[in-house]
Amino acid sequence: MKALKTSSSDLLHSIPPTLWLVFVWCALWQNFSLPFLAFGLVLAVGIVWIFRLPTLYLSNRFNPWYAIKFLALFIWNIAVASVHVMWLAFTFTPPLRNSVVAVQLRTHSDLLLTAVSHTMSLIPGSVVVEVDRSLSVLYFHVLDSSTEEEIQDFIRTVGDFESLIIKAVGSKEEHEALLADEKLDKEAAA
Known part of the structure; x- marks a missing residue:
């Protein structure tokens, strides 16, 4: 059996999941005393060591202004979509036309692909039904979207979230x- 090599980078990247597992252990038992923290740490280290996950490299870049803009747009879209879905539920008039929309993303990062897909799935009225990682294409089932204009609005919304x-x-x-x-888009529009 080949020995597993552990680098300092691997150790550094294993700290967040280890801390998360300790927190979950203590939360499940509703006890954050020192013995529970210590035993949770032993369990977490064992789990992280036995069930190794591929390392997920973060960008080490964070822009609070765009994070706030993202959060504001996200909350706004949830509110608007919730009202829209509620309206459809109360005034249901068949036939309700839905669409499966393919959206080509700019990014090829698995982390950002996942972030965009989860963001859009949390907004009522759309859900990811398929992901093509190799082409960075997300396929969404979109409620009440049958016209080309509605589909293009949805694709634009996904693009806005991806950009943010x-x-x-x-x-x-x-x-x-x-x-x-974005610079090329502005030059083409001018």
């Missing part, structure tokens, strides 16, 4: 590529 996520926490390379794309 990249600007808030994306890597330097992704951020620069996004700014270059």
